[in-house]
Amino acid sequence: MLTMDRRIRKSQKAIKMAFIELMIEKKFDQITIQDISDRADVSRRTIYLHYMDKLDLLDKLIEEHIDEMRKLCDSAGDDADYIDTGLLWFEYFESHYLFFSAILASKGDTFFRNRFLEFFLQKLKNEENDMPAGSKQGLTDGEDVDIQFLGAAIVGVVEWWFKNEKPHSPSFMAQRVGSLLERNLEADFLLA
Known part of the structure; x- marks a missing residue:
């Protein structure tokens, strides 16, 4: 269970960092879940496990x-x-x-x-x-x-x-x- 918690924290940290980096590069409206997924190196499904959409993430x-x-x-x-x-x-x-x-x-x-x-x-x-x-x-x-x-x-x-x-x-x-x-x-x- 501890390993799972660590992986979840690592995924969430990667998603948040990817999102922040993308906000510096693009307008908010132009950022897609796929962009976040690619940058964070996680699946779109992983993002949706934690957040409803990019507004929820924000x-x-x-x-x-x-x-x-x-x-x-x-x-x-x-x-x-x-x-x-x-x-x-x-x-x-x-x-x-x-x-x-x-x-x-x-x-x-x-x-x-x-x-x-x-x-x-x-x-x-x-x-x-x-x-x-x-x-x-x-x-x-x-x-x-x-x-x-x-x-x-x-x-x-x-x-x-x-x-x-x-x-x-x-x-x-x-x-x-x-x-x-x-x-x-x-x-x-x-x-x-």
Whole structure:
């Protein structure tokens, strides 16, 4: 049974890598299951054992990365500031550069962008809810606008970083993004 698990993991890894490589070379709509099968050196049947179609494969890849980012954020602990958390994010992005650059360059980027934005919006909402009662003005009508703005800004900066082939280090990006988030939250507090 252990051998079977190892073969399944090996096949899935080959399928995912083939798919990512193909997304760099072709538009998402042009990629076929046969292309993935040929590149991964597995049968089409093997692909269909694990995934319904290429959209399912894309969805599972995205979910896998978002789950990993959630685990990273959870492992950072409650005392981590935005800079520390940003460093975890940008180091993760850098270590999975092939996936993120492929997804942002492909037609799957809209689907990915929406899922990515959902992740950051949830993290920001959780941060806002975790702030001590005396340090925030409470839930306001405008808070959803603020969170939407910050989430879209983070996603935009990450997209820019990849599309410009990582012009700055993860630590630089974490410092800048973390500082901007902290400044925005301080401004909200001062306006309260």
